[in-house]
Amino acid sequence: MFRAIVDNIKGLWSLIVGLSITGRFFFSPVKTVHYPRQVVDPESLASYRGPLELVPADDVGGSKCVSCQMCVRACPGNCLTVIKGKEGKAPETYLYDFTLCCLCAACVESCPTSAIRFSHNVYLTARTREELHMDLLADLKARAAKASQ
Amino acid sequence: MNNLNFINPFSVREDPGSSVGDLYTQNFSRHAKTGTVILNLGPQHPSTHGVLRVIVELEGEYVIRAEPVLGYLHRMHEKMAEVKTPWQFIPNMGRVDYLHPVAWNWAQVGACERLAGLEVPERAEYLRVISCELNRIASHLMWWGAFVMDLGGVTPILYAFEEREKINDILQIITGSRLTISYFRFGGVSADIDERFVRLTREFIPYLRERLKMYKALVTDNVILRRRLEDIGPMGVDICQRYGATGPVLRAAGLPRDVRRDIPYGVYPKLDFAIPAGPSDDCFGRYLVRLFEVETSLNIVEQALNELPDGPVKMDKAPKANWKLPAGETYFAVEGARGQIGVHLVSDGGKTPYRLKLRAPSFCNLSLFAEAAKGVLLADAIAILGSLDLVIPEVDR
Ligand code: SF4
Numbered sequence A: 001m002f003r004a005i006v007d008n009i010k011g012l013w014s015l016i017v018g019l020s021i022t023g024r025f026f027f028s029p030v031k032t033v034h035y036p037r038q039v040v041d042p043e044s045l046a047s048y049r050g051p052l053e054l055v056p057a058d059d060v061g062g063s064k065c066v067s068c069q070m071c072v073r074a075c076p077g078n079c080l081t082v083i084k085g086k087e088g089k090a091p092e093t094y095l096y097d098f099t100l101c102c103l104c105a106a107c108v109e110s111c112p113t114s115a116i117r118f119s120h121n122v123y124l125t126a127r128t129r130e131e132l133h134m135d136l137l138a139d140l141k142a143r144a145a146k147a148s149q
Numbered sequence B: 001m002n003n004l005n006f007i008n009p010f011s012v013r014e015d016p017g018s019s020v021g022d023l024y025t026q027n028f029s030r031h032a033k034t035g036t037v038i039l040n041l042g043p044q045h046p047s048t049h050g051v052l053r054v055i056v057e058l059e060g061e062y063v064i065r066a067e068p069v070l071g072y073l074h075r076m077h078e079k080m081a082e083v084k085t086p087w088q089f090i091p092n093m094g095r096v097d098y099l100h101p102v103a104w105n106w107a108q109v110g111a112c113e114r115l116a117g118l119e120v121p122e123r124a125e126y127l128r129v130i131s132c133e134l135n136r137i138a139s140h141l142m143w144w145g146a147f148v149m150d151l152g153g154v155t156p157i158l159y160a161f162e163e164r165e166k167i168n169d170i171l172q173i174i175t176g177s178r179l180t181i182s183y184f185r186f187g188g189v190s191a192d193i194d195e196r197f198v199r200l201t202r203e204f205i206p207y208l209r210e211r212l213k214m215y216k217a218l219v220t221d222n223v224i225l226r227r228r229l230e231d232i233g234p235m236g237v238d239i240c241q242r243y244g245a246t247g248p249v250l251r252a253a254g255l256p257r258d259v260r261r262d263i264p265y266g267v268y269p270k271l272d273f274a275i276p277a278g279p280s281d282d283c284f285g286r287y288l289v290r291l292f293e294v295e296t297s298l299n300i301v302e303q304a305l306n307e308l309p310d311g312p313v314k315m316d317k318a319p320k321a322n323w324k325l326p327a328g329e330t331y332f333a334v335e336g337a338r339g340q341i342g343v344h345l346v347s348d349g350g351k352t353p354y355r356l357k358l359r360a361p362s363f364c365n366l367s368l369f370a371e372a373a374k375g376v377l378l379a380d381a382i383a384i385l386g387s388l389d390l391v392i393p394e395v396d397r
């Protein structure tokens, strides 16, 4: 009998302790980042694996790729299509299907010339599947054009 | 009522073995007693994490029989291992157990390394321990929040997520991902830690220790939680061993079995950590064991950071994506957040392994649920299910 009363009082006290904790957190500052009004700081995205991009070799949208097909063969998801151009070793087409990509880095680590890398784009959105079938050469040119402006 | 292909969960069936419901329900209800209710929990049910379905037979509020139905998340991981090169299979492991992907990484990579006899640099071994233990903490925190949410307390999971996000931030620095991590490589790891990683981890360790005190005051000491968990779902050593349960479930039953200690791998033998056993084999015991393991993991991370040697993080001439395994057979086990993760690898020397068998701890832990849930209240059955810490993709693989 006496034990039961003590237990109940202890139990009620534990509820008050719990409520005081949640109450304290209720009035503490917000912890989340309110996108799009706020964004996370770029430092914490430095190693984030976003969709692939080609590494620029020069300022006019050339790539370091030598069309050796190592990345294509390494990829577990068959995301990449690299077709060698008519002259030289530079690729004519470099297609990347982001819908199949598991961001495993097999391609990045097997490339002999370090021609591809992960972008840090966390804000990518798409309305259709086709938007995620990316042409990385076109993307590289667009980036070069934007940078030269 | 014949030829209906839906089941009204609240209908009391007059005739046991009627053809109401799908194949599983029909089969299950063939042995039902008259006057009981057959209820489907899941596959989409907030209290069963992921798509697990449990058919229960209820008499009043008491479960008299329960049967888990698996396979909703079966993704043929073992078959995929046979059609991909070992390297290409690494990202799969993160999808098998999304809460503790690093341990699965380790199991697969470790099995291949053991078969091929690869040497891993010392620094990489320490980085493996650090990432694996940080990930284990994240997994336990997620379980803690989800478990308390199963029992009706919605707030704690939000606090747990704050810590979990911090760990994700830390792991993202070296792995690049936040959930389905593929960090390990044959003969090392994919990236070295930087100054920011060390700083954030060192800040995180005392921070989480403080938070654990808050967890105790908020949840562990809470009278409602204790009444819901104490003496509920006792699972002794006997039932655990019959079903092959491992991890915190077995340790709560009082047997201090831990792969990190019993079949040492990596640099765990050099580290000093405690393996908890007990204090009780009920749901509350399993709860306490997991919280204790969070502290253990924090200690391990701290030690490993202090003793971290210099050197490369990957062996010279590390295998590439087209690497072939030598012919042979091996088994490698690691301790995941839920128990023993085992990889049985058979290779005939070809491009892809001949067979890769994954031993998932959740699968064994789930299989004792049917026996443990007999005769308990439905709400307690949910508590038992939650206390097993199931990850459904791991059950189905
Ligand atoms: S990250 Fe992996 S899945 Fe994606 S393109 Fe590269 S190799 Fe393929």
Ligand code: SF4
Residues within 6 Å of the ligand: A064, A065, A066, A067, A068, A069, A070, A071, A072, A082, A110, A111, A112, A113, A114, A115, A116
């Ligand atoms: S591995 Fe590198 S160089 Fe070879 S095709 Fe791929 S991106 Fe180009």
